[in-house]
Amino acid sequence: MTLHAMEVEEVRLLRDEIELLMNERRQLLQVTGAAAVFVANLDTDSLPDETDTIEAAEMLAEQLNGLSEETLKEALESVRAELDPVS
Numbered sequence: 409m410t411l412h413a414m415e416v417e418e419v420r421l422l423r424d425e426i427e428l429l430m431n432e433r434r435q436l437l438q439v440t441g442a443a444a445v446f447v448a449n450l451d452t453d454s455l456p457d458e459t460d461t462i463e464a465a466e467m468l469a470e471q472l473n474g475l476s477e478e479t480l481k482e483a484l485e486s487v488r489a490e491l492d493p494v495s
Contacts, residue, residue, distance in 0.1 A: 434486065437479075441487035444472050444480060 409417075447469050455461055472480070484490060 437483045437486040440472070440475070440479075441483035441485070441489060443468060444484060445487060445489045447472055 447465070450465065452465070455465060475483070
């Protein structure tokens, strides 16, 4: 295999890897957007009083709150949701 052929193959492999990563990012943004919508619409009074359930909800909310505003907007856009304006 010539050097040029090896470079062409390497570029193809890198493109394939980038495509896989972009698809995974898109899926993760969709999951994050759905989770954000879920948390935003969650009635905390309706949660069971089980410690595990409350801790899981808090963990999810903390992770969502840790996102940059840009990432959160992208995630919400991926599921066609919008941020409520802060009052």
